[in-house]
Amino acid sequence: MSDSGRAADTGATDQLRGIVGLVGDVLGEAVVGAYLHGSAVLGGLRPASDVDVLVVSRRSMDDTERRALLDGLYRVSGSRVGARPVELTVVVRSEVRPWRFPPTGDFLYGEWLRAEFEAGVTPRPEPMPDLALLVTMVLAGDRPLAGPPPARVLAAVPRADLLRASVAGIPGLLGDLDGDTRNVLLTLARVWSTLATGEIRPKDAAADWVLARLPPEHRPVLRHARELYLTRGYADETWSDELTARVRPHVDRVLAEIGRLSQR
Numbered sequence: 001m002s003d004s005g006r007a008a009d010t011g012a013t014d015q016l017r018g019i020v021g022l023v024g025d026v027l028g029e030a031v032v033g034a035y036l037h038g039s040a041v042l043g044g045l046r047p048a049s050d051v052d053v054l055v056v057s058r059r060s061m062d063d064t065e066r067r068a069l070l071d072g073l074y075r076v077s078g079s080r081v082g083a084r085p086v087e088l089t090v091v092v093r094s095e096v097r098p099w100r101f102p103p104t105g106d107f108l109y110g111e112w113l114r115a116e117f118e119a120g121v122t123p124r125p126e127p128m129p130d131l132a133l134l135v136t137m138v139l140a141g142d143r144p145l146a147g148p149p150p151a152r153v154l155a156a157v158p159r160a161d162l163l164r165a166s167v168a169g170i171p172g173l174l175g176d177l178d179g180d181t182r183n184v185l186l187t188l189a190r191v192w193s194t195l196a197t198g199e200i201r202p203k204d205a206a207a208d209w210v211l212a213r214l215p216p217e218h219r220p221v222l223r224h225a226r227e228l229y230l231t232r233g234y235a236d237e238t239w240s241d242e243l244t245a246r247v248r249p250h251v252d253r254v255l256a257e258i259g260r261l262s263q264r
Helices: 003-011 013-030 063-076 111-118 131-141 159-168 170-175 181-197 203-211 216-231 241-262
Strands: 031-037 051-057 086-092 107-109 144-146
Touching (some): 013 051, 013 086, 031 131, 063 111, 086 131, 159 181, 159 241, 181 203, 181 216, 203 216, 216 241
Parallel strands (some): 051 086
Antiparallel strands (some): 031 051, 031 144
C-alpha cells in the first residue's frame, strides 16, 4: 500500500471502530466476523473512497435489528457527520460457505440508498451477485476487523462466478453514467481487466491496464476519471464539454471488449 493510502486508511480507524462496535451492539453473538474490502485493501483509500465492510453473521436479522443498524449507520457514515461514506454488507455464513451463486445478502447499506431508507424502506435479503467480488477481495486483503481470519470463515469463489458477478452489474452502472461518471468508467475498466486476467485490481491500476489497450482517441476520459479518483473528492469533480462528448464512445468501446470476453 502507498504512503498516501496508509494515511487515508489510518484516518478511518475511529470510524471503523464505530462500525464494528455498532454491529456488535446490534447483532451480538450472531457476528462471526467483520472484514475490510474495497479500496482499503486494494491499494489504499482515496479522497472519495467508501469504507467497505463485510459482516458475516450466523443468522438473518429481524426487523428491529435492521432498523437499529440503519439508525447507527446514519450516525457514522457520510458527509453529514464529517465522515467517509460507509458501505456495509451483511451476509449469513450459510449463504457463502459452502459457496453458491448468486448468494443472498441479508443487508446492504450505502449512502446512495440513504434517502429511501430514511423514507421508511428497510433493507431486505435479496440475491447479491456482487458478493462474489466482495468475498474475493476480503480473502485477498485478509484484513479482519473482528473475528477469525477470513479464510476460516469464507469459501473461495470459483473464477467462473467471479467473472459472472463482474458483468452482472453493468446495466445498473450504465444507468448511473451521467450522475456518477468517474465511478462508472473506472468500474467498467475493472470489469474488462477482471474478465481478461481474473484479477480484481485497484481502480487506478485497472484504468492503467485498460489505457494500455485502448486506441488513443478513447483514452482521455478514462485518464481524467483516474486522475479524479486519485486526487479529488466528488465536490471538486469537473468534466469539460469536450470530455463529456467522448464519454459514450469510450463506454461503447469498453463494452465491446467486455462483450467479446464474455462470449468466450
